[in-house]
Amino acid sequence: MGTRIDMAEAVDQKLRLMALAMLLLAIRSASEACMMLVSEELAFYLDVLQIGLMVSAIGLMLHLAYWKLIKVPKHLRRLFSDPDGYIVEVLRKSCLTSWLSTLVYISFVGPVISKIWVEFPVKFFTESALFVMLGAFSLKFLSMYRGGNDPEDILDQAP
């Protein structure tokens, strides 16, 4: 029974990895946007940072996919997208937050920035919009799915 209990807990932990991977991609987009604002030397370091972030994000995604396909029994895979589960509520709210943040950025913040710094390339705005979209999604997801706010469960230590 221990393995079955571990699976219910492990699914929660692995889903956090997915949000973490998205947060890494958001930081990568932010650093890509920043490359246009910094010196050439610093841009080199940002480039290296981006490669690291991209490799880490892909690694997390591959790990999650491998774990889901190989380690999780078929009948338990529905835990990742169970329409009755808390995960769907988290995804719904995270997507809404992400969509609203991106809409606000594209509609209001983006045009203001483009008026002030007219020489900025389009890539800056696409990368910064990606940062807002991915960052808002992952932060909302992680804040709703964090483990630290779980109620005290003394019975979780029970045999």
Add this chain to the structure above:
Amino acid sequence: MSGELENRIRVFRAEHRLSQGALANHVGVSRKTISTIEVGRFVPSTVIALKIARFFQAPVEEIFFLKDDA
């Protein structure tokens, strides 16, 4: 979440000496689903409420009830 739906899952778990993870596996949901239902942050679907009630072999209204009925 709604602030109106209360539950006695914690009491039933204690009676059955059951952890959140164990209950989650019996019901077929993630542990987070059980823990958030327990604290009232997530209102469960009818299906999950019925599955929990069936597992504890108790009427669903004995586990889930509206605040005014308490």
